[in-house]
Amino acid sequence: MKNAVGREIPDFLLTNGKEVYQGKNYMDGKYIQKASPRTKRYETPQESKLVESLADALRACGAKSGMTFSFHHHLRDGDFVVNMVMKAAIEELGLDNLTIAASSLGSAHDPIADYIEQGKVVGIQTSGIRGRMGEVVSAGKLPTPAIIRSHGGRPRAIEGGEVHIDIAFIAAPTSDCVGNCRGIGGKSDCGSMGYAMTDAKYADHVVVVTDCLVDFPNMPASVEAIDVDAVVVVDSIGNPKKIASAAARISQNPRDLMMAENVAKVIASTPYFKDGFSFQTGVGGPSLAANLFLEQYMDERDIKMGWAIGGICGPMVELLKKGKVGKVIDVQDFDLDAVRSINQTPNHFEMSASQYANPANKGAFVNKLDFVVLAALEIDTGFNVNVLTGSDGVLRGAPGGHPDTAAGSKVCIIVTPLVRGRMATVCEHVVTVTTPGDCVDVLVTDYGIAVNPLRPDLVECLDSAGIPHVSIEALKDKAYSLVGTPDDLQWEDKVVAVLEARDGTILDVVRKIKPYQLDG
């Protein structure tokens, strides 16, 4: 059946009440039945929950074949925990038929590709998928399609019981002997632990994996001991150099800066740019640089930012310390400045993924956002964005909070160069729709600005501010005139991944790519 963004969704996926994407806010007012975990009672007082090894922790939690293990990605490309746990489960306990439900996966998890090829890991549910795992999943090596969700869609699916977590593994920079965890104070600090919070509350069993055991009580705890079955101390949970970069630097690339300046101009032209406005930006070159230009407009008009959310990095912490933003609420940290600031700088708070972006709760932070500035791999003339699949159709990205912030915010601005090498960023049809066009408002490129016709109010704002803009079709034509019109990708029928919209409907599917025949 065709969905609201024109994608054909195969009928075999539309069972158990699954629907195709119907448009923004379709689920508004409906009810969700929350699932509840079956958890073990620990009535006899325990001095400690420390166990010797991951294998012991798995046994203590009754690990068996067919289970779903969950992970969170705050250690980013430095993470050791996913590989360690899966190795213990598969190679020490001999388990198979396992499903990994992670908030994201990266190239740090290349070894999992082997377990997929061996048939030990049979299910992947994640936001991000890259590296070798992206390649084996794209090659159709999983018996069931991978499920890709946004950062808000994931807690919705967990709370609604669509994902039942048998054992959640918490990668904890610090923990005490009963499992109160924090993201700071250790040797592999990650700051916020926001993506782990829903897992800990909804999993049957919770295992904390730490490399820095601290005195009880480790407070204020991001994951609380009341939800934890076992604590394992390992040599290292991750490579600190890859967990947080030294500092997210603002781009010096003149093209990025020009686009960033135009983003700030667009923001300043709208009525939402007033004292107390709210803001989120990605950490890509031009998105991050927008902070710099926005600050100039804030000074000029003598207004302050009320609050900022998101994945947080140094430049935002800097604004907080300068008193130019009231509060920063943080689900993940990208650099050491942000890691060191959370819960230390006054008004820098931690939040859960559900609080950040879940569309099925009673109002996540994204719903109060005025502006979000995001990047894109591709955007098509329907303003649909792809941040998941490359131009060869292989999985190598992550929706992350993109669809959530785009849907929740009053103004969603996509900033991207018109072409990257020979790839047209602005195109006729994106390979995969990860953020639907009805949530995207303005596109800023190095060759011009386009406003979604669904937002005549913003067209008026740009016009009265004298900001030139063109149709998105004109930008697409310009891109194709530079790089040529791309051939359509050739797919097989087999679905290798299902892209869920944040509300749980099906936005798109990724099929197996046909081997390319130059002379075919």
Next chain:
Amino acid sequence: MEVLKPAAAGTLESSDAQVMIEPGDGTISLSLQSSVMNQYGRQIKATILETLSRLDVTSARLTVVDKGALDCTLKARVECAVFRSCGASEENIPWGGAVR
């Protein structure tokens, strides 16, 4: 033009292409790798063959590793490799003639 000896032009930088050319056996044989193969493989191949035909090259073995080069870059790299392969890259390049 006749390909007399092996020659190369271009780099493996992003947005460039590396072209290696050797004397052929009376035909054109092309081995092409590209970072944008699925979307542009057909057009890249056509551009390379057109360029060879414009230079009257009828016998050559080419290995092209494309890193997302635009058509103008591909043409320039193929032309340069051909000229180098027949010792014609130092002087009398036919600007405005076969090279346009």
